[in-house]
Amino acid sequence: xxxxxRDALAVGAGAALVAGLPIRAMAMGDEYIEAFTGGxxxxxGGITLTAPEIAENGNTVPIEVSAEGATEIMVxxxxxxxxxxxxxxxxxxxxxxDAKTRIRLAKTQxxxxxxxxxxxxxxxxxxxxxxxxxxxxx
Amino acid sequence: MAKGVxxxxxxxxxxxxxxxxxxxxLISHKMESGQRKDKEGNIIPRSIINRFTCDFNGQNxxxxxxxxxxxxxxxxxxxxxxxxxxDFAFTWYDDDGSVYEExxxxxxx
Numbered sequence: 001x002x003x004x005x006r007d008a009l010a011v012g013a014g015a016a017l018v019a020g021l022p023i024r025a026m027a028m029g030d031e032y033i034e035a036f037t038g039g040x041x042x043x044x045g046g047i048t049l050t051a052p053e054i055a056e057n058g059n060t061v062p063i064e065v066s067a068e069g070a071t072e073i074m075v076x077x078x079x080x081x082x083x084x085x086x087x088x089x090x091x092x093x094x095x096x097x098d099a100k101t102r103i104r105l106a107k108t109q110x111x112x113x114x115x116x117x118x119x120x121x122x123x124x125x126x127x128x129x130x131x132x133x134x135x136x137x138x
Numbered sequence: 139m140a141k142g143v144x145x146x147x148x149x150x151x152x153x154x155x156x157x158x159x160x161x162x163x164l165i166s167h168k169m170e171s172g173q174r175k176d177k178e179g180n181i182i183p184r185s186i187i188n189r190f191t192c193d194f195n196g197q198n199x200x201x202x203x204x205x206x207x208x209x210x211x212x213x214x215x216x217x218x219x220x221x222x223x224x225d226f227a228f229t230w231y232d233d234d235g236s237v238y239e240e241x242x243x244x245x246x247x
Binding site: 059060061077080081082084085086087088089091092093094095096098099100101102103104105135 | 158159171173193194197198199200201202203204205206207208209210212213214215216217218219221
């Protein structure tokens with residue numbers, strides 16, 4: 001079979017489609033990030049997201065977020081059917097801006113935590129978690 | 139009201155004035171995500187706890203918005219400052235409008 005110009009175009013279109021997929025997934029997460037930050041720039045550092053590298057059971061994945069001087073921390077799971085996970089707001093009696101919880105992850109994905117600092121800036125941390133058995137559907 | 143909902147909270151009995159304590163909370167709740175399907179392929183409607191708050195003597199410690207991605211039996215651990223003796227009030231808000239409450243008092247050692 002000859003590799004015609006038409007074939008080349010088809011291959012190119014397919015590749016573009018595949019390459020476009022993660023970009024679209026990212027854009028979905030960005031939507032939530034923008035709603036939280038109001039379009040402000042998100043810096044790095046000042047926030048830690050502790051999560052296991054490999055989660056055997058996606059139904060209950062322990063995570064910890066911590067950001068000194070934060071008023072709010074939002075957690076997003078970008079690969080879930082519904083990306084938002086939780087938003088922690090810290091009151092005047094919170095001893096540290098630190099919280100632990102357990103979350104569901106549908107598949108291997110990146111989890112992102114964004115902190116809103118008391119000076120109005122934003123910081124971001126992310127962790128890549130490998131999930132053996134997904135925690136949604138059934 | 140969803141069945142079998144039982145809040146559990148772990149707070150130390152005493153603390154130093156102005157000291158820091160760790161609080162662990164768990165509430166038994168199925169946290170139906172609204173993504174799962176039953177045997178006939180119908181979507182099981184969402185039924186979750188959507189908000190959790192903790193206050194100490196009327197002052198807020200933490201206010202958490204929960205989404206369907208929180209595991210069954212939501213567990214939350216955080217730290218609080220104890221300026222004086224008093225009561226911690228914990229409140230969970232269910233999707234169906236139910237509110238579950240729990241309180242713990244703490245003394246100054």
